[in-house]
Amino acid sequence: MPLIVLWDIDHTLIENSGVSKEIYAAAFAAVAGHAPLQPPRTEGRTDRLILAEMFRAHGMQSPAWERIVLALEAAGVGRDADLAARGRALPGVPEALAAVAVEPGMVSSVLTGNIAANAGVKLRAFGLDVLLDMECGAYGEHSEDRAALVKVAREHIQQAHGFPHDTPVVLIGDTPRDVRAAHDSDAHVIAVASGIHSVAELRAAGAAVVLADLRDVSALVSHLRSLAHGSD
Known part of the structure; x- marks a missing residue:
């Protein structure tokens, strides 16, 4: 699937x-x-x-x-x-995005509170935009509510790629708000403790799968394949 x-x-x-x-x-x-x-x-x-x-x-x-x-x-x-000079892509991110981009049946896009223009600025600064289907994402201009963005992205991807309406969705994010948005929109979630929230905090927020970071690409892809096959 x-x-x-x-x-x-x-x-x-x-x-x-x-x-x-x-x-x-x-x-x-x-x-x-x-x-x-x-x-x-x-x-x-x-x-x-x-x-x-x-x-x-x-x-x-x-x-x-x-x-x-x-x-x-x-x-x-x-x-x-400024972003390129002061910021950085987080550990494992280029490799993780590249791996998901070539997985059969998976469409990889963004769900972000940033407006689309600034999301593009941030990802281009580190060459990450080319590893994502940016046209199908959901952005800050679409809604104030993060959970509502899941529906936006789901509809964009269904229309662009012909996916069925029951295609599973997984959010990958670093905050309890990401976890809550997934739960409120019937999506799966993989939380990553790469921001200010710890593994324990993200688990307490309701994330069943929490990664310390994205360096273990094989573990990430394994989790995603299990979701695609309905075994989570």
């Missing part, structure tokens, strides 16, 4: 070393007219939710999303070089 594999980006595939928060701060300043007084809260939130919370924290009504997304796109332009 085919399998839809959806990857989170920040702290799952890459370490952005603060560039993300700089992008949010720049976008906020462009819309609000002044720099934020405190850093944004991220940890698995979508861009819609991050910016909405930033405006609320400053006692301001959140502007129309159309203004915010334009500011986010502008803030992300040209940050490839």
Whole structure:
């Protein structure tokens, strides 16, 4: 049976070393007219939710999303070089993405809170975009709710690849929000303790499979094959 594999980006595939928060701060300043007084809260939130919370924290009504997304796109332009210089692809990530990309019946894309433009910036900085079907992903502009993004990605991939509606989906991410999004959308989840959350925290959040990182590519592929064959 085919399998839809959806990857989170920040702290799952890459370490952005603060560039993300700089992008949010720049976008906020462009819309609000002044720099934020405190850093944004991220940890698995979508861009819609991050910016909405930033405006609320400053006692301001959140502007129309159309203004915010334009500011986010502008803030992300040209940050490839900063990401490449300061950040990195996390251990095992290029090898893991390459292995999944050639697995028969698997489509590998992204489910991220980042808007599509900035997701592309982040992945291109490390040459990872070519290992993913970026056109079929689900991004921060699609919903404030991470779980709702699963339905978006599922529909995109079903339409593009002709997969049946009961094709299993697995999310790979590093936060309890990723785990919750999977549970709330009837998807499987493989949690990776490559961010700020420990193996114990991710298990407590409900992840049955938790990896320390993505260096053991054979173990990852084995988990994915078991999901494709319905043996999880």
